[in-house]
Amino acid sequence: MSRAITRAQLDKVVRSITKFYPQKYADKSWDNTGLLIDCSTAQATTANPTVKTKVLLTVDLTKSVAQEAVDANCNVIIAYHPFIFPSWSRLSPHTNPQHETAIKLIQYGISVYCPHTAVDAARGGVNDWLVKGLNNGENVTKSYALETVSGETDDLIGYGRFVELSKDISLQQIVENVKRALRIPHIQVASGASPSTWNRLMIKKVAVCAGSGSGVFKQLNEDVDLYYTGEMSHHEVLKWKEMGKTVIVCNHSNTERGFLRDVMHGLFQDEGYEVVVSRMDRDPLTVV
Incomplete structure (x- = not known):
């Protein structure tokens, strides 16, 4: 019926x-x-x-x-x-x-x-949620959209984010923070440094994009230490690694799914609706 x-x-x-x-x-x-x-x-x-x-x-x-x-x-x-x-x-x-x-x-x-x-573009949307997950939203001195929405003057309305931290965070800490924020056991990291030295590799500036970051990252005008996204092509990852940068990829929808649970669920409950988050929804790729 x-x-x-x-x-x-x-x-x-x-x-x-x-x-x-x-x-x-x-x-x-x-x-x-x-x-x-x-x-x-x-x-x-x-x-x-x-x-x-x-x-x-x-x-x-x-x-x-x-x-x-x-x-x-x-x-x-x-x-x-x-x-x-x-x-x-x-x-x-x-x-x-x-x-x-x-x-x-x-x-x-x-x-x-x-x-x-x-x-993706909204202030307080999925990209800002990803930024918060880097270090619980603490110590961010600068953040703005990499690609702005036409006609909008707010530099936090747009796609992707450039983030500058007030103090350096080790790659090891960021890896732990990302896995905790996304609630996933594994991520992929490209870095010239070996994992045993990630606690000494310090990150200050980050480019962030939910889903696939390739197109949005082309709008980046500042140098960054880390590119953080859901997916990126092999050759793009290789290029950034060869340039001494670090790349974190987590599978496309893993950078989006937690936002439904952490943010959208509460927003729509507050609007007076009965809301459930899908338990059948998951990234099509599984790390085994």
Whole structure:
């Protein structure tokens, strides 16, 4: 049975999302953000007159996450990554599992909103959360977006972050801080120094970008000691290492997932919604 909420209820959810992560912050040149599936009804039905809004948060909207939303009686999914990407010209569930998932969601009346780069760009968004994880938000003397949003004067609204610390932190300490903040047991580090000397390799300036940092790091105008992101190409990692820099990569969505639990969950609870964070959502790559 469909558990679709009314248009007024869904409009309220969208207003809550865009209050924190305005649509104008999203990079529409390539990103597909916003309300991608609208299953709302014009008004409550006699068969289902008292449906309450229940939101599921996820980074990626996979088949298992969609089933989780069905089982948990959710009627809105906020999926950080765009579910329809880059675009669909038709639905073909027998050849594309995402299309099968879309049909299931529509059948159950579950709407989908995807904020993605609006969350990346926002003040207090995922990139600021990553900065905080470097050293619990302490001793940061300078931080600004590497790529600003057009028309915005706040230098903390934009993609990626340049961070300067008030005092040096050892690479060993940063590695421990990152793993603790992301709640993952392993990360990848490229450094000219051997791990046994990381406690003496001091970091002062850092370039940060959630997800894939390659394009955003090209906007960097200052020298840094460390590049911290989810993923980067082999040749880019090699280049920075050869230049005496350090690179930390953690798998793409591992740099984003904890933000749902640590920040977004509380924000939307405070807006009055019942909110659950997906337990089925995980990075497709596993370190073994």
